[in-house]
């Protein structure tokens with residue numbers, strides 16, 4: 001049996017994961033900012049900030065696995081990325097070390113490789129080509145995990161998540177889509193797999209037009225995707241512009257994030 005703490009539990013991923021994985025772990029702690037969260041009786045809620053190392057450490061006492069979701073999940077001004085995604089991720093790893101957590105499952109992103117041309121396949125071993133400050137922050141998180149693994153033995157699974165949606169929303173997502181069902185299974189595998197060491201896998205469904213080699217995910221943590229975005233291909237017209245790079249609009253010099 002495993003006890004799990006989610007950061008960012010009130011967000012889109014957190015909400016779907018908590019429902020999809022309900023009953024799978026013997027203790028679930030939700031570390032949330034100030035948002036109201038509709039927790040059920042089996043979930044413990046801790047309201048705290050990511051920059052509060054003491055509160056994070058306290059919340060992680062007795063926890064086996066931290067699923068670190070809290071972040072700005074889009075491009076944003078550097079100062080905001082720095083506070084939430086870089087300083088915040090440092091605090092989560094450091095608190096995990098201090099509290100004796102066994103593993104951190106880190107919500108990374110495909111935007112760490114977003115500048116690769118759409119004509120090229122990429123696997124976890126390819127050099128990073130981040131497409132945004134956001135992508136750079138995820139490169140940082142993966143590197144920080146490497147340090148905490150090598151120096152202090154913390155187990156780390158980096159999930160380079162594609163586009164986690166109920167259905168693909170644009171042409172690019174025919175390649176990058178991660179269905180809700182596959183996303184729940186991916187995180188379940190990352191939490192329960194024995195002895196992962198330090199590992200990076202893609203969080204993507206079995207898309208016919210996929211770009212990312214993900215054999216490692218099946219071999220290492222037993223993740224086998226079941227959905228294929230191709231089943232939704234009729235949503236998009238053949239005239240829709242094909243993406244030139246994996247990261248889509250994040251690679252556009254004028255892209256500042258949705259609504260910015």
Ligand SMILES: NC(=O)c1ccc[n+]([C@@H]2O[C@H](COP(=O)([O-])OP(=O)(O)OC[C@H]3O[C@@H](n4cnc5c(N)ncnc54)[C@H](O)[C@@H]3O)[C@@H](O)[C@H]2O)c1
Pocket residue numbers: 007008009010011012013014032033035048049050051068069070071072073074083084088107108109110160161162163164165
């Ligand atoms: N949704 C996707 O398709 C996708 C794709 C790739 C990676 N990811 C990553 O997965 C994670 C979850 O994404 P999401 O879509 O659920 O995002 P979301 O914006 O819906 O949720 C993120 C949560 O993090 C919290 N948060 C942000 N900054 C914080 C801070 N400084 N202190 C405390 N809490 C803070 C927010 O309050 C929110 O509840 C993120 O790390 C994101 O980068 C998501």
